[in-house]
Amino acid sequence: MIDRVITSGTFSLDGGTWEVDNNVWLVGNHREVVVIDAAHDxxxxxxxxxxxxVRAIVCTHAHNDHINAVRELAERTGAPIRLHPADQVLWEQEYGDKLGYEPLxxxxxxxxxxxALEILHTPxxxxxxxxxxxxxxxxxxSGDTLFKGGPGATGRSYSSFETIxxxxxxxxxxxPPETVVHTGHGDSTSIGAEAPHLEEWIARGH
Structure with missing residues (x-):
């Protein structure tokens, strides 16, 4: 069973702040779930x-709009917070050394x-x-790695277009091309719908 909660708040990085709507995904059954990206609410x-x-709160990355509700949700549920440690610098911008997590x-x-949900490191x-x-x-x-229409943004600190x-x-x-892509913001898509456009994205440096 897959469920979505859309939450609203702000994303802040590099001195700017923007209003955003985030997709929070719940995966599991009637007894237990994993929450993917505890955003805003x-x-x-x-x-x-x-x-x-809640078996785990999995963070696709540590931009503040994807983690700013994680402490409260973890306190409410007792669930472990999971994050890839390469995002430590972003995590500290939100929580300093006041909140820990279990490395993914x-x-x-x-x-x-x-x-089983498999973790794919996609820097x-x-x-x-x-x-x-x-x-x-x-x-x-996919968090903010792949959206309907192209890759996630790479114009801010700690990001790279070539790497994404x-x-x-x-x-x-x-x-598999029929794989449904549930994104961190906006509408879902599929691998088959996005794959033909890779060279276009590269050409325009999207």
Whole structure:
């Protein structure tokens, strides 16, 4: 079972602040879930979780709009916070040394509701960006690495266009074309819908 909560708030980096809507994804069954990206509104996320156990709060990356509700949600649920340690510098911008997490590793499998979610390290949007692949579910949760229409933004600190293109080419476009891509913002898409446009993105330096 896959569920989405859309939350609203702000994203701040490099001295700027922008209003954003975020997709928070819940994956699991009637007993337990994994929350992907605790953004903005812990109360709304906890309400959607209901009485289920939260096995983990997985952060696709540590930009503040994807982690700014993680402390409250972890306190409410007792769930471990999971993040790739390459995003430590961004994590500290939000939480300093006041909040810890359990490191995520490329290739790790997170079990929930009878299925396994595989962690794919996909740097570029940020150094520790990951995507969460559910092969049995036919989905990948792409965070801000891949959207409907192209790669995530790389114009700010700690990001790289060349790196995100490399990640998308090697880690995402190799997935089955029917794989549904559930993104960190906006509408979902599929690997098959995005793959033909890779060279266009490179040409325009999107």
């Amino acid at each position: 812990a109360e709304a996320i906890a309400a959607r979780v209901g009485g289920r156990e 590793a490329d290739g790790e499998r997170v079990e929930v509701g009878g299925c 570029g949007h940020s150094p520790g960006a990951v995507c969460v692949h559910g092969p049995e579910l036919g989905v990948v949760f 293109i490399d990640s998308i080419r090697k880690r995402l476009l190799t997935l």
